[in-house]
Amino acid sequence: MAGAVALLRGINVGGRNLIRMPELQAAFRDAGYLDVRTYIQSGNVLFATDAVAGAALEDGVERVLEERFGNAILAVVRSRDELAAIVDAAPAGHGDPDLRSDVLFLKDPAAVPDLLAAIPELDPEVDRVSPGPGVLYFSRVAARASSSRLTRIIGMPIYTRLTIRNWNTTTRVLALLDGA
Structure with a gap:
């Protein structure tokens, strides 16, 4: 399994899309992601996955978030190696x-x-x-x-x-x- 980060757009900003980090972690764990952690309150979710980072993984994360929290939340997912290259x-x-x-x-x-x-x-x-x-x-x-x-x-x-x-x-x- 490889490390990845989901960078979520617009959560906990200006009183909108309020999501507590323990609930966000639980959503990822329930979806089968491992070693789930968050960093600060602005939607940085670190996790392990065997899926290749890309559109399919992002779509899956977005589906999980919409089903759990009822909001369409944009997720940009980058693998550890992609983030290192950046x-x-x-x-x-x-x-x-x-x-x-x-x-x-x-x-x-x-x-x-x-x-x-x-x-x-x-x-x-x-x-x-x-x-x-x-x-x-x-x-x-x-x-x-x-x-x-x-x-x-x-x-x-x-x-x-x-x-x-x-x-x-x-x-x-x-x-x-x-x-x-």
Whole structure:
């Protein structure tokens, strides 16, 4: 069995889609996943599976969540190795303390070029964006974060097909999958 993480979109945010972590863990265990753990309250579920990460696994996780909680919740699932490749491919400086750095995980990894092309013009003094394996890396200068144009993607149709994690969460989930 291989380690994987399900990155759930929009749970426990702004008082919507409230799901307690013990209930979320139970849903995964009841579906047959092993070594189920969660990290923070924002929908990071680490688990072991013999299924290959991809659309079929994501669809299965989403079915489990909808049946258990009555809400359609987007799940982006990445294997431990896929997450390690994402961390390793980060551009130089991503995660520096003077930046707010995020990873935009796309439901459809092949859609990275479409999202990159659709992003409105960025302020090069504030924002940096780089494509990666099934993700976009987005950083903004922390001291000027209120000037960032990242929020412009919120109104885009593709926004509903991605979930965002900050760099610290991304690297911590990988460390947890590695047993740290």
